[in-house]
Amino acid sequence: MNVRPQPRESIALMAGYHSLQIDVDVRLNTNESPEPPPAAFTAAVAAEVAAIDWHRYPHRDAASLRLRIGELHDVGPEQVFAANGSNEVLQTLLLTYGGPGRTAAMFEPTYALHSHLSRITGTDVAAGERRADFGLDLAEVERVVTESTPAITFLCSPNNPTGVVDALDDIRTALEVVTAAGGLLCVDEAYGQFAPHSAMSLLGDDVPLVVSRTYSKTWAMAAARLGYLIGPAWLVAELEKVVLPYHLDAMTQIAGRVALDHLDAMNERVAALVEERGRLCAAMDELPVDVWPSGANFVLFRPRDIDGREVWQQLTERSVLVRDCSSWPRLDGCLRVTVGATDEDDRFLAALREILT
Numbered sequence: 001m002n003v004r005p006q007p008r009e010s011i012a013l014m015a016g017y018h019s020l021q022i023d024v025d026v027r028l029n030t031n032e033s034p035e036p037p038p039a040a041f042t043a044a045v046a047a048e049v050a051a052i053d054w055h056r057y058p059h060r061d062a063a064s065l066r067l068r069i070g071e072l073h074d075v076g077p078e079q080v081f082a083a084n085g086s087n088e089v090l091q092t093l094l095l096t097y098g099g100p101g102r103t104a105a106m107f108e109p110t111y112a113l114h115s116h117l118s119r120i121t122g123t124d125v126a127a128g129e130r131r132a133d134f135g136l137d138l139a140e141v142e143r144v145v146t147e148s149t150p151a152i153t154f155l156c157s158p159n160n161p162t163g164v165v166d167a168l169d170d171i172r173t174a175l176e177v178v179t180a181a182g183g184l185l186c187v188d189e190a191y192g193q194f195a196p197h198s199a200m201s202l203l204g205d206d207v208p209l210v211v212s213r214t215y216s217k218t219w220a221m222a223a224a225r226l227g228y229l230i231g232p233a234w235l236v237a238e239l240e241k242v243v244l245p246y247h248l249d250a251m252t253q254i255a256g257r258v259a260l261d262h263l264d265a266m267n268e269r270v271a272a273l274v275e276e277r278g279r280l281c282a283a284m285d286e287l288p289v290d291v292w293p294s295g296a297n298f299v300l301f302r303p304r305d306i307d308g309r310e311v312w313q314q315l316t317e318r319s320v321l322v323r324d325c326s327s328w329p330r331l332d333g334c335l336r337v338t339v340g341a342t343d344e345d346d347r348f349l350a351a352l353r354e355i356l357t
């Protein structure tokens, strides 16, 4: 009998990243936008896609897309690195600055892909703890960075899955600690547009800071797979060496650029979701659940009297799907619900009320 080739041990032991895709009426488990982008966007993309030179490779440097993204953040295209979802941005960062013999630090609970991608790229993981209220603990940042001198330190603000926004002063202090240790700070702002402030204000050519964003959540474009980071030009040049040639296909480049012609519509959606988040949280406050304040398009909560897993099961039976975090470390019994359309949130609230009261 043949012996099957084995992957690296660290990969063989790994569970892989899964989020459930099952058929339900109300899908509030992956923080997508409840609405598609405006019809004018879809029409403009279709027209440009029809004119693609399909026999040619796409623009390798995605120059016009990067120019437009740069304009959005008042930086030049040389400070923009775009990739297939911000997950590919983070992976490229790890392939470039992490790897064997190097360490990446993160503060749990946080976005699972930060440690997952670190392991996949052979980067050692130094996991620090957040405070019990999930806020950033600066003494812990200092301890982890001093002890492990990570090549990359990740923060996530607003944090997934908690929704907690880190204070700008705390991010500034973390940046000073990381800088003193010769490392790089990556602030994942996948939900940045829903938050009151951004770490973008701390960027600078001699500052070892990158801020990543995605089109998937706020801009209702999860189907396109497009994310980017803003950082110093010298760092972006290193990332460009590592990423696969022509990794951003012509359609993705078009979709990303055309979306920026519809910024007002996108921003209106963000404002509407923030308002709906307020309504959802106020309604949840009336129920026997603990709710964490959120700066994102989702809300973390913990049923007080019954097991979170049981509530998840009963919600699913009522065709409402939320994210089950109840067995995740430090999130015992917690569930995470995405802010949806008003009628979807009403379905969720009615089901939750029925289960809990």
Ligand SMILES: *Cc1c(COP(=O)(O)O)cnc(C)c1O
Binding pocket: 084, 085, 086, 087, 088, 111, 156, 159, 160, 188, 190, 191, 213, 214, 215, 216, 217, 222, 225, 226, 227
């Ligand atoms: C969803 C998410 C991402 C990844 O988004 P992409 O779809 O890969 O752009 C990155 N970071 C956080 C915190 C997220 O929640």
